[in-house]
Amino acid sequence: MRPTVSCVFVCHDGAGRVLLARRGAGARDEPGTWDCGAGALEFGETFEAAVAREVEEEYGVRPLRIEPIGVRNVLRGDPVDSHWVAVVFAVRVEPGRVRIGEPHKFDALAWCAPDALPEPLHSQCGESLALFASCE
Secondary structure: OOOEEEEEEEEEOOOOOEEEEEEOOOOOOOOOOEEOEEEEOOOOOOHHHHHHHHHHHHHOOOOOEEEEEEEEEEEEOOOOOEEEEEEEEEEEOOHHHOOOOOOOOEEEEEEEOOOOOOOOEOOOHHHHHHHHHHHO
């Protein structure tokens, strides 16, 4: 097996709130948890194009601004059964245009202050939010 590349994005409104989605019953893992967005980088695609595509698919909105904020090497399981490289971005969006674009994967959206996050969070969400907070 080889690691895959994922583009993780923390969508925000430019005024301090972040957008989180609750993973529904059809989510790949950890249903019922709140998470920022992510998607696989496709062959031949730039990071920014992948983020724009995934934000539009998941939230039905075009990004206003995309900024890289960090990279994570994600190893899950003991022994490791899941490995990917997460390139993390802060993405400003227009809050009034956001909607659930993939209802088979997500069942709720929430705009949150960083000190008032819903629970439970997805196991990988906290580290992405920490990268976002360090760039504010």
